[in-house]
Amino acid sequence: MSAPITHLLDGETVTAVAGEVWSALVGEEEYLVPGYGLDGPPVAGPSAWVTVTGPWNGLVVLTCDQAGTADLTRSVLQMRADEEATEEDVDDVLRELANILGGNVKSLLPGPSVLGLPETGAAPLRASDEDTCRVAASWRGHHLAITIQGATEAPVFTTEVPL
Amino acid sequence: MRALVIDDSRAMRRIVASILEGFGYETRPAGHGREALDVLEEGWVPDLACIDWNMPVMDGLQFVSAVRAVPAWRSVTLMMVTTESEHGQIVKALAAGAHEYVIKPFTADAIGDKLALLGLLPTEVPA
Amino acid sequence: MTTALATPGFDWVCQLVRRESAIVLAPGKEYLVEARLMPLARQLGLSGVSELVERCRARPDPATNRRIVEALTTNETSWFRDGDPFTALTSTVMPALQAARRPTDPIAIWSAACSSGQEAYTIGMLLADSMPGAASRVRITATDLSRDMVARTRAGRFSQLEVNRGLPAPMLVRHFSRVGTEWEIAPALRQMVTASELNLAGPLPRLGPFDVVYLRNVLIYFDPPTKREVLRKVRQVMRPDGWLFLGAAETTLGVDDSWERVPCGRGSAYRPTKGK
Numbered sequence: 001m002s003a004p005i006t007h008l009l010d011g012e013t014v015t016a017v018a019g020e021v022w023s024a025l026v027g028e029e030e031y032l033v034p035g036y037g038l039d040g041p042p043v044a045g046p047s048a049w050v051t052v053t054g055p056w057n058g059l060v061v062l063t064c065d066q067a068g069t070a071d072l073t074r075s076v077l078q079m080r081a082d083e084e085a086t087e088e089d090v091d092d093v094l095r096e097l098a099n100i101l102g103g104n105v106k107s108l109l110p111g112p113s114v115l116g117l118p119e120t121g122a123a124p125l126r127a128s129d130e131d132t133c134r135v136a137a138s139w140r141g142h143h144l145a146i147t148i149q150g151a152t153e154a155p156v157f158t159t160e161v162p163l
Numbered sequence: 164m165r166a167l168v169i170d171d172s173r174a175m176r177r178i179v180a181s182i183l184e185g186f187g188y189e190t191r192p193a194g195h196g197r198e199a200l201d202v203l204e205e206g207w208v209p210d211l212a213c214i215d216w217n218m219p220v221m222d223g224l225q226f227v228s229a230v231r232a233v234p235a236w237r238s239v240t241l242m243m244v245t246t247e248s249e250h251g252q253i254v255k256a257l258a259a260g261a262h263e264y265v266i267k268p269f270t271a272d273a274i275g276d277k278l279a280l281l282g283l284l285p286t287e288v289p290a
Numbered sequence: 291m292t293t294a295l296a297t298p299g300f301d302w303v304c305q306l307v308r309r310e311s312a313i314v315l316a317p318g319k320e321y322l323v324e325a326r327l328m329p330l331a332r333q334l335g336l337s338g339v340s341e342l343v344e345r346c347r348a349r350p351d352p353a354t355n356r357r358i359v360e361a362l363t364t365n366e367t368s369w370f371r372d373g374d375p376f377t378a379l380t381s382t383v384m385p386a387l388q389a390a391r392r393p394t395d396p397i398a399i400w401s402a403a404c405s406s407g408q409e410a411y412t413i414g415m416l417l418a419d420s421m422p423g424a425a426s427r428v429r430i431t432a433t434d435l436s437r438d439m440v441a442r443t444r445a446g447r448f449s450q451l452e453v454n455r456g457l458p459a460p461m462l463v464r465h466f467s468r469v470g471t472e473w474e475i476a477p478a479l480r481q482m483v484t485a486s487e488l489n490l491a492g493p494l495p496r497l498g499p500f501d502v503v504y505l506r507n508v509l510i511y512f513d514p515p516t517k518r519e520v521l522r523k524v525r526q527v528m529r530p531d532g533w534l535f536l537g538a539a540e541t542t543l544g545v546d547d548s549w550e551r552v553p554c555g556r557g558s559a560y561r562p563t564k565g566k
Contacts, residue, residue, distance in 0.1 A: 016471055019325065020451050024268030025178075031325035076174055078181070089174070096172040099217070100267045103246025104450070108470060111249055115217055117171070140321075248450060254463050264459035266450055276368045276456030 002055035002110050004131040005148050009108060014135045017104045018146055021097065022139065026075045032137045032144070041136065043145045044161035045069060047123040048094035050102035054113025057151040058131070060102035062094060063123050063160045068142025069094065091120045105148055123160040127152050134159060164285050165207070166190045169199045169226065170215040170244070175267075179213050179244060182271045186278060187285040196221030200229055209239060211283055214261070216245035216252075224259055231260035240281055244269070295320055299343040303327075303358065310359045326361045330354075360438050367405050368456035369412050375504065375535040376412055378555030380420050383533050387501055388421075390531060397428045398498060402505040402524070404432035404485060406452070407443030409504055411475055414482045415465050425478050431497065433488035443485040446475035490520050498527035507537035514545060521546040525562050534560040 002008070015034040022032040046069060049061040064072055073085040073093040085093075095118035106113050126132055131150030138144065145160060166188045168179045180190040191207060193199035195218040212230070216223040223243060230236050242263040243256045253264050263277050278284040295303075303323050304315045315323070324339050331342040334354070346354055370376050387397060397417075401410040410432035417424040432443050453462055453473045466473040488495070490508060503524055509517050521542055524534065534549070536542070542549040542560050549560040 013471060020449065021268045024270050024451060031321040033321070033324055034328065073174075077177055092172055093174045096174050099172070100246045103217075103248060103267065104471075107248040107468065112251070115247070117217060117219060248468075250463060250466075250468050253459055257459060257463065261459075264462075266454055268451070269454050270451070272368070273451075273454040273456075276370070276454075279373060280370060280456060280458055 004128075005056065005058065005133045005150060006130055008056060008110070009105070009133050009148060011133060011135045013108065014105065014133060014146055014148065015137065017108075018101060018135065018137065021100050021104070025097070025100065026072065026139070027078075030075060030139065032139050034135070034137050041143065042159050042161050043136070043143045046090075046094060046120060047160065048091070048098035048118055048120040049124060050098050050118045051116035051151075052102060052106050052109065052113050053116065054106075055110040056113070058127065058149050059124060059147075059151070060098060060105050061123060061145075061147040061149065062098045062101060063145045063147070064094065065143045068139065068144065071140060071142065072097075094120055101146060123147075124149075126159060164188045164211070164283065165209040166211040166213060167193060167199055167202055167207075167209045168213050169193045169196065169218070169223065170213075171195055171218040172215070175215065175244075179274070182274045183211075183213070185271070186275065195219055196223060196226030196229070199226055203230070203233075203236060203239075208236060211240045211242060211278075211281075213242050213244045213265075216243060216247045216256070224256060227256065227259045227261050240283060242277060242281075295324055295339050295343065299340055299347075302343060302347055303362070306355060307359055307362050310355070315362065323362065327358060330357055330361055357438070360436055367408050369408050370456045370458075371409070372506075372538050372557075374538075374555050374557035375506070375559075376416055378535075378557060378559065379413065379502065380416055382554050383502055383559070384417070384421060386531075394427075397502075398500045399428065399430045399502045400498065400500045400504065400527070401430060401432045402488075402490065402503060403508040404434045404443050405439050406448070407432060407439075407446060407483070407485065408448075408452070408455075408457075409506070410443060410483045410485070411446065411465075411479060412457075413504070414479045415461050418465070418479060418482075419461070425482060428482055430483045431500070432483050432485040434485075435487070435489050437487055440485045440487050443483065444480075446480045446483075447472045448475075449473075490523075491516055494523050494527065499529045499532075500527055501529055501532050503528055503532065503534045505534060505536055507540070509536065509540045509545075518546045521549070525549070528562060530562055530564075532562065536560065 019032050022030055043063045043065050045064050045066040047061050047063040049059045051059055069090045070085050073090045076093045099118045102115055106115050127150035134147040136145050166183045168176050168190050170176045171194050176192045183190050193202055197220045214223040227241050241261045243261045244265045246267040248266045300320050307315055327339045331339050336342050399413055404410050410430050414430055417428050434440050449472055465476050465479055548563050550563045551558050551560055
């Protein structure tokens with residue numbers, strides 16, 4: 001059993017990791033503008049997450065507002081103007097972004113830890129505030145949240161707006 | 164030059180394949196290690212395999228060990244392309260027989276730099 | 291949320307960067323400016339990039355201007371950038387130097403535009419891996435115009451994106467350890483490298499004499515008289531049997547005739563001609 005996530009990671013580190021993911025994957029000219037604060041507005045849209053199992057147990061969750069997911073998918077897949085992102089494309093891109101964020105977050109936690117395979121759906125119920133590190137950010141005006149939350153679902157709610 | 168792109172994410176297969184095709188490679192996709200072994204067994208032996216670590220059915224590390232156990236596949240250069248980024252994980256992959264290691268997220272230039280190091284950048288393709 | 295950067299502020303930043311570095315930021319790069327300058331704004335206790343730009347316009351401050359330019363003009367450099375000058379070091383240059391020197395003579399190498407240190411540490415790792423006793427015998431001097439770059443070289447810490455750029459995985463695991471989100475070079479390697487600020491266009495401080503100089507992708511930024519002057523100064527701090535590596539697109543030919551181009555590995559190097 002390790003310390004809660006707020007003792008292991010801070011929002012600025014998560015923001016830095018996410019910034020690298022964005023510039024590499026979403027596009028060289030694409031920047032994630034950090035909100036710098038854990039109390040950003042709730043994000044209304046789908047989530048993707050991976051589990052981290054080890055001394056610290058929990059989830060790394062990415063939530064993107066509904067309108068932003070299609071844009072995000074088109075950018076990551078470098079789609080032409082006439083190409084449409086399918087639902088499957090959107091799911092796949094969100095899952096892979098969660099996977100990459102999760103792997104990079106895992107490397108900052110006490111090890112050895114194992115990363116699960118990514119899943120998508122409505123934002124999972126989250127842990128107590130002490131075991132939750134949430135970063136709100138915006139990209140091309142769309143709202144995003146990256147939430148690293150312990151596995152214990154103490155308060156039964158999500159910060160994000162469910163689908 | 165031929166490359167096998169092994170990743171359970173379609174998005175990632177598309178990104179890696181398009182980078183390699185930009186360098187003049189012919190590519191084939193596989194969604195996990197077992198599917199990739201099927202491609203090799205069918206006789207399509209590539210110069211390079213780009214391998215994700217965490218995948219269903221057969222993961223990247225198991226795939227690397229399986230390829231290294233077959234002498235006929237010794238010419239395949241094995242490059243992990245994965246979000247696993249602890250020092251110990253890289254050591255483990257190299258010990259299993261991977262030649263190179265790219266950490267996700269990466270840029271197209273990062274793949275190009277690695278291919279240059281490995282002598283796998285086709286010279287006839289203008290940079 | 292802070293206010294987004296408005297057009298006049300963005301234009302001011304573009305003009306500053308162009309004036310100081312000759313680099314042109316295309317319209318539509320507002321997001322780049324926001325993302326790269328946000329950490330600087332936060333460090334200065336400001337709420338956002340607009341506030342940073344407003345403050346600099348109201349109260350011009352060269353130090354802050356310089357940091358803005360540096361934040362917007364740094365690029366990733368790769369480790370074995372144009373690999374030939376590095377393979378030539380171990381295949382040709384070191385054997386020649388070892389034959390010409392006594393076994394205890396120090397070997398001095400200069401990385402003359404070190405950026406964040408990749409070139410200096412690449413040299414260090416190659417020699418540490420191929421030459422017994424390299425850690426005590428080899429001295430690498432790394433210099434750069436930019437104070438930030440010199441500090442980064444000294445720290446020897448690199449982001450994940452940076453270690454992804456052409457650093458062979460076996461070298462990464464042998465010579466680096468993870469520190470948070472970054473990778474840190476081993477203390478033995480860091481001790482081989484001494485970093486300091488230096489403007490190649492100005493008078494050189496006491497330096498050298500060097501056995502090998504890497505002066506790559508620097509001359510391209512100077513006009514012909516300055517190129518000649520820089521090459522003359524470099525020659526003065528090199529040993530007569532030293533080796534100079536330039537960038538792939540650079541040459542001494544037609545600039546300064548006191549160098550001889552010699553084949554070296556798969557590329558070429560320059561050596562001082564006898565006499566002067």
